[in-house]
Amino acid sequence: MASRRVVVVGAGITGLVAARELGRDGSLEVICLEASDRIGGQVHTVPAEGALVDVGAEAIHLGAPHIAALADELGLTQSVLGATPGSSVLATRKGLRPLPAGVGPTGPTKIWPVLKSGILSPAGLVRAGLEPLMARKRFTEDLGVGDFTARRFGREVTDTFVDPLLGNLHGGDVHQLSLQATAAQLVPTAANGRSMLLKTLKRPATTPAAPKPGKAPLPMFASWPTGLGTFTEALAAQSKATIRTKAPVEALERIGQQWRVVLADGEAIDADHVLLTTPGPVSSGLLREHCPAAAALYDQVPLVSVATVLLGWRREDVADNPTLRDANGILLPSNRARTFKAATNLTRKWPHLETPLHLLRASVGRDGNTLADDLTDEQLAARVAAEIGELTGLLAAPVFSAVHRWPHSMPQLRPGHKARVAAARQALQELGGISIAGSAVDGLGISSTVKSGQQAAREILTTAKDTQAS
Missing domain, CATH: 1.10.3110.10 (protoporphyrinogen ix oxidase, domain 3)
Known part of the structure; x- marks a missing residue:
């Protein structure tokens, strides 16, 4: 009997995790299609002044058991790097103050x-x-x-x-x-x-559990010497799925009991099951003809544009600045933010980011705020640098800047979202052969998207085995 084929649309974290899990079973042919020229989605590591810096997700939460287990499966546990101990400062009516414990x-x-x-x-x-x-x-x-x-x-x-x-x-x-x-x-x-x-x-005081013999305790939040791209590259390298980039999907067609996945260049791939892990507008467009109830889910998830601004100062210019010397980050309530909403003091927080410059990354863009769409790269960098100076008292200007944009990338999950997801999944189950997963469905963050991909893969495998048994 020919093996059953599953097509995963999207090679972000959710798609990569699902494709790997599906391929491990050995009974399925798995193809993962990514529209862009790279894998990883909102995990993106780029070179900056001699270092590899993450301009999307910044750290992985190894305190989540399923994340720690996956990192271990991928052989990445021994090379993880924890953040330098420290806390962030909060912009308040009294100036910058350390974020209170707890x-x-x-x-x-x-x-x-x-x-x-x-x-x-x-x-x-x-x-x-x-x-x-x-x-x-x-x-x-x-x-x-x-x-x-x-x-x-x-x-x-x-x-x-x-x-x-x-x-x-x-x-x-x-x-x-x-x-x-x-x-x-x-x-x-x-x-x-x-x-x-x-x-x-x-609650009684607790002491951390002792690590297993021969194993050092894992840091709660971690990265790798070559950035979070290490994680996505390992997912792809250890996957039995065929992963293709520059392969945008244009349409889905029903062919008997199967689905035909039509690519933008006209190529067609027939599949027994399709898993959509793509951004909301893409998933909605692919589903609207076949399952309006599922398409409606995505229509009710607004998307916000954000941007990451990297700045670098000469080390001697920031050496005596208390905030850049001692704090891991800066947080701003929305009623005090103007351009940037939060910043990570990269050089202080991550010991592997040793460069001639002191690097900082700031985030711009929030629901109701269109600055990430409206301002040029030069305007974003200049405004963030000026605001960092005002908040911290830093007089020197940065000598390096770079901007990475994430247009319409942050799904806003409104009250009632989980009920809408349940209704959409029920409608798809009745349709048969299509599943949905990813941040617009199951939430933002590496922990949520990994869990989403794993759960989707388990459900598809169960369905495939039930079909074979019958």
Whole structure:
């Protein structure tokens, strides 16, 4: 019997992971088609002043078990590099202040560091301290992350901490980001009415688990000496799938029980199953004729353009600047940001980025902000450099700049997104032979996109085996 063929459309993280998982089974012929001239999607490592710098995703979260396991499978564990210990500074009404310990993307988990930081106003502190009382209100419906944290901790905590952390990660408005889709860890807390602050007070102190004999503990966030491109290259190199770049898919056609994948140059590939991991507009266009309900999912996911701005200063010009010397990054709440929303102090944070210049990367672009589309490269670099100088007191001008743009790349998952995804997948299951995955479906970030690709591959393999058995 001829082997069944699966075509994966898109060779970003989701597509590469899915293609590798499908190929490992050995019973399928797997072809992965990528429209651009490179693999990796929003993982992109470029040369800059003698170093290899990531201008998309910056680090991989090895604290996620499925990511650590995959890195180990790929043989990349021994070469991982952890970030230099340190914290970021936050732009506040009192200037730059260290981000308090225990403050994460969904709010504070420890009250004393926030109290001592002096960042919140007295009224904001009092309101945050009422969280145990406000926790009695339970929410079972999906709502915006910012709406939930504002009801729990108050608007000031949301604007001061949640907005610059979670909002910057997603390039979005935290009040418009789905709790279920972007902060799933808070869903049980919202439903059970338990206090987030009291939970941490009652939790006994824990010590990190001892590493296995012969194994050093993995850093929580990591990269590699040659950047995150190491990860995507390993996924491709260790895949049994045929991976093709410069192969844009133009249409899908139903041919009996199979699907015909039509490329822009007219080539046609017949497949028993097609997995779409492409950006929303591409997936929507391919699905609209065959499954309007699935196409409608993508139509309800707005896309935001962002840009990465790399700047470099002479080392001697920044040596005495406290922020560039000591902080790993700078975070700005949206009500204090003008051009850039966050910056990573690359030379300080990543020990492998040793170059003659001190490098920094800044992010521009957010939901409701079109600067990443409107400004030229020169304007972006000049404005970010000026704002870095104003915030940190740095007087010297950068001697190097580069801009990488990510047009319409950040999906905004609105409240109700998971229900819409479930409905789309149900409609596709009834249609048969097409699956969807990727950041516009299952969320942003390497952790989410890896999980999305793995889950899609498992479901396709199960379907293939059930079909063969029948």
